[in-house]
Amino acid sequence: MDIFDKYATIIGRHDKVLEAGTDPFAVRVDEMLSATEAMIGGRRTILLGTNNYLGLTFDPTAIDASVEAARRDGTGTTGSRIANGNYAQHQELELELAAFLKRRSCMVFTTGYQANLAMIAGVAGPRDVIFMDSDSHASIYDGCTLSGAKVIRFRHNDPDDLDRRLARSPEGECKLIIVEGLYSILGDTAPLKAFAEVKKKHGAWLMVDEAHSLGVYGGEGRGVAEAQDCEADVDFVVGTFSKSLAAIGGFGAANHPRFDCLRFCSRPYMFTASPSPASIASARASLRRMANDPNLRAAIWNNAERLHAGLRQLGYTVAAAPGPVAAIRLPDEATAVAAWNRLLQLGVYVNLAVPPGTPNGACLLRCSLSAAHAPAQIDEVLGRFERLSQSLRELATA
Structure with a gap:
């Protein structure tokens, strides 16, 4: 028996995807031309699937800060925060993030994925219920598994279902509710205000992952909780640097007076090398830009409205209301793969999203907007989606 036999079905599905053309899960970017364009397969391609929401990957101040930090502090820390990897810039970024988020404390992690692992497995334990x-x-799933806590799933964005499940939970247990602000696959937002009311009713704790909503939602860009005026009811905030902040890393923040005990109680924080000086420096520069330039949010929302309206006018079914993510529903996996390949041939890169990585077996073309997209680029993209419509009609009648 081969140790990889357990993946036979997935490997078979991937082989069929390859028969249709380019591998959508291993696209090679030959050259980045800007925050919104790249050379892919010898073709100038508009990037519409990068999560570069504020378009800051080429921000000159962030680049200069990154280069200066690498020259001053080296390319890496070679140690965890509790060993030799706790640099002044890590702590300075934590203070700046805490101030921006209006939280008492903040912890910085090496990746956004690690931030969820560390926060969930640090806050919850085997005697708790998530x-x-x-x-x-x-x-989030992996953080729950690592925590050892009992895990109860509730229906997506359904405060009533959460209420019922919490009502059946025994007294005396610590109960942690975990939701996201913006769900990155479909682009829908959580009813956080309603979740906060359920949380208070049952004496639970609430953790919100604002990874895809930071910088985009809220008057100051703190996320969906700010936009829905319920930040005070959110106990723990998690986020990433790899979206709006255009770097790599993650964070957790809270007002709890004992929150910093996670620095010596959360294993993913304790035993992972700390973020590189370059990443921290660029994240700090991008944070300042995000906090002080509301035009960035205005630009991405204008682009979102323009793209969503155009796609609907062309007859596409978009999964959620206008926002930084536009997920286009397609009838099946074969159609989605063919559509993705055709778009790439037309010079537009989007994300292919298929089961099991999508809710309810949805097959999607996932687009993500950027503040750096020019209106003319959005119009060009819509023109290519119009050509895709013709290709899909020909495919359906073949």
Whole structure:
């Protein structure tokens, strides 16, 4: 028996995807031309699937800060935060993030994935119960597993179902609710205000992952909780640097007076090398830009409205209301793969999202907007989606 036999079905599905053309899960970017364009397969391609929401990957101040930090502090820390990897910049970024988020304390992690592992497995333990939205990101699922807590899933974005499940939970247990602000596959937002009311009713704790909503939602860009005016009811905030902040890393923040005990109680924090000086420096620069430039949020929302309206006018079914993510529903996996390949041939890169990584078996073309997209680029993209429509009609009648 081969140790990889357990993946035979997945490997078979991947082989069929390869028969249709380019591997959508291993696209090679030959050259980055800007925050919104790249050379892929010898073709100038508009990037519409990068999560570069504020378009800051080429921000000159962030680049200069990154280069200066690498020259000053080296390319890596070679140690965890509790060993030799606790640099001044890590702590300075934590203070700046805490101030921006209006939280008492903040911890910085090496990746956004690790942030969820560390926060969930640090906050919850084997004697606790986690109530998790069923559409949660893989890092949330893995953090729950690592915690050893009892895990109860509730229906996606359904406060009433959460209420019923919490009502059946025994007294005396610590109950942690975990939801996301913006769900990155379909692009829908959580009813956080309603979840907060359920949390208070049952004396639970609430953790919100604002990875895809930071910088985009809220008057100051703190996320969906700010936009829905319920930040005070959110006990723990998790986020990443790899979306709006255009770097790599993650964070957790809270007002709890004992929150910093996670620095010596959360294993993913304790035993992972700390973020590189370059990543921290660029994240700090991008945070300042995000906090002080509301035009970035205005630009991405204008682009989102333009793309969503155009796609619907062309007859596409978009999974959620206008926002930084536009997920287009297609009838089956074969159609989605063919559509993805055709778009790439037309010079537009989007994400192919198929089961098991999608809710309820959905097959999607996932687009993500950027503040750096020019209106003319959005119009060009819509023109290519119009050409895709013709290709899909020909495919359906073949």
